[in-house]
Amino acid sequence: MTIQTPKTNSARMNATIQASCEWGCTPDGGMARLALSDADASVRRWFIAETKALGCAVHIDAMGNIFAVRPGRYDLPPIAVGSHLDTQPTGGRYDGILGVLAGLEILRALDEAAYRTAYPVAAVCWTNEEGARFVPSCLGSGVYAGALSLQYGHSRTDEAGVSVRAELERHGMLGELEASHTSNPLTAHFELHIEQGPILHEAKQPVAAVSGVQGWRWFEIALQGRGSHAGTTPFAYRRDPLIAFAKLVLAAERVAQSLGGLCTIGRVGSTAAQSTNCVMDDVVFHLDLRHHTAEGMAALEGTMRAEFATIIAGEEGVEITRWDTLTAVQPTVFDTEAVACVRHAAEATGMAHEDLVSGAGHDSVFTARTCPTAMCFIRCRDGISHHPSEYATPEDIAVGTEVLLQAVLAYERKLTAKLEHKS
Numbered sequence: 001m002t003i004q005t006p007k008t009n010s011a012r013m014n015a016t017i018q019a020s021c022e023w024g025c026t027p028d029g030g031m032a033r034l035a036l037s038d039a040d041a042s043v044r045r046w047f048i049a050e051t052k053a054l055g056c057a058v059h060i061d062a063m064g065n066i067f068a069v070r071p072g073r074y075d076l077p078p079i080a081v082g083s084h085l086d087t088q089p090t091g092g093r094y095d096g097i098l099g100v101l102a103g104l105e106i107l108r109a110l111d112e113a114a115y116r117t118a119y120p121v122a123a124v125c126w127t128n129e130e131g132a133r134f135v136p137s138c139l140g141s142g143v144y145a146g147a148l149s150l151q152y153g154h155s156r157t158d159e160a161g162v163s164v165r166a167e168l169e170r171h172g173m174l175g176e177l178e179a180s181h182t183s184n185p186l187t188a189h190f191e192l193h194i195e196q197g198p199i200l201h202e203a204k205q206p207v208a209a210v211s212g213v214q215g216w217r218w219f220e221i222a223l224q225g226r227g228s229h230a231g232t233t234p235f236a237y238r239r240d241p242l243i244a245f246a247k248l249v250l251a252a253e254r255v256a257q258s259l260g261g262l263c264t265i266g267r268v269g270s271t272a273a274q275s276t277n278c279v280m281d282d283v284v285f286h287l288d289l290r291h292h293t294a295e296g297m298a299a300l301e302g303t304m305r306a307e308f309a310t311i312i313a314g315e316e317g318v319e320i321t322r323w324d325t326l327t328a329v330q331p332t333v334f335d336t337e338a339v340a341c342v343r344h345a346a347e348a349t350g351m352a353h354e355d356l357v358s359g360a361g362h363d364s365v366f367t368a369r370t371c372p373t374a375m376c377f378i379r380c381r382d383g384i385s386h387h388p389s390e391y392a393t394p395e396d397i398a399v400g401t402e403v404l405l406q407a408v409l410a411y412e413r414k415l416t417a418k419l420e421h422k423s
């Protein structure tokens with residue numbers, strides 16, 4: 001008997017994306033499908049019906065995370081393909097949606113080929129990845145990974161004061177299953193996503209394996225100088241915190257570039273009132289640092305602090321009075337073997353870019369804490385996302401979906417060989 005090799009169907013995948021975007025679409029072609037809104041509940045119910053029709057067992061956990069599991073020959077934790085179906089209020093049709101529907105398409109391809117895997121294969125929909133309606137982002141996968149408590153997840157409210165738990169109950173999505181990787185483990189997690197940046201677009205390449213996700217640290221820093229009259233205070237007598245700040249901005253860029261990281265100052269203000277006729281009294285700003293390795297991140301912060309201290313020491317009468325850490329997230333390094341499976345499948349297309357590091361956070365950051373995880377990026381037009389103009393071509397979507405299927409199958413065969421060799 002010849003075994004039919006599973007293959008994803010480009011026309012079906014692309015038609016499914018557009019059809020599923022009927023729930024939550026906006027007149028400009030974008031999406032506004034906020035987490036646990038009526039539109040989100042509708043697309044989730046549709047996803048459950050589609051996977052059940054393929055013979056999957058569908059489990060919903062206490063955070064509303066949906067696991068559609070296609071049985072394998074062994075009763076083992078599934079190899080999952082997951083992402084999210086919620087969007088930003090001014091979102092596009094691909095961020096997250098692509099990843100969940102790639103999971104559905106992979107299930108359909110396996111079913112069509114009557115292909116039997118040893119491990120179960122699951123498509124997973126994580127709740128509230130965007131953090132747009134309920135802060136923070138990656139709420140469903142965060143609770144699942146044990147990084148956030150269930151009580152915390154349930155008690156998040158939107159601007160109208162409606163809680164996650166109330167919305168889960170209203171939609172019948174408050175599952176019986178514990179939201180936990182210990183009681184509901186996965187063997188591995190694969191995620192297909194648009195890059196959301198310009199690298200693949202600029203390189204004119206459709207696909208890349210993702211080796212990890214940058215870490216980030218956010219700081220609020222206050223500089224105190226002395227406000228004074230703009231007309232009567234000669235330069236020698238000024239204690240201008242804005243001049244000091246300007247020097248810090250240039251130093252921050254220089255340090256981040258020299259260490260292969262990123263820095264951004266996206267917020268600047270002052271606590272004292274500002275006036276055209278006054279030297280500023282104080283400057284308060286936010287500094288965002290990013291790096292893809294833990295050592296790099298530590299060096300970035302350390303060098304930044306030393307450099308800032310040196311500069312401020314040379315600014316008479318100006319001091320750093322506060323340096324508060326707002327957030328610190330360690331870089332994620334994905335599983336070597338799972339990444340290699342994505343890389344080999346991408347290389348087989350002859351159109352792969354070298355491995356990328358994700359600049360944005362994803363559900364895979366949290367699954368990576370619980371099981372071997374890897375991601376695959378496809379190109380998106382001009383690197384734009386979180387905007388109605390977000391776009392990936394049907395051709396690139398087809399490439400990405402097929403790469404992910406082949407990566408999952410390769411990974412599954414490797415694990416099965418180990419398993420059956422042992423027994």
Ligand SMILES: [Zn+2]
Nearest residue numbers: 095096129193
């Ligand atoms: Zn996303």
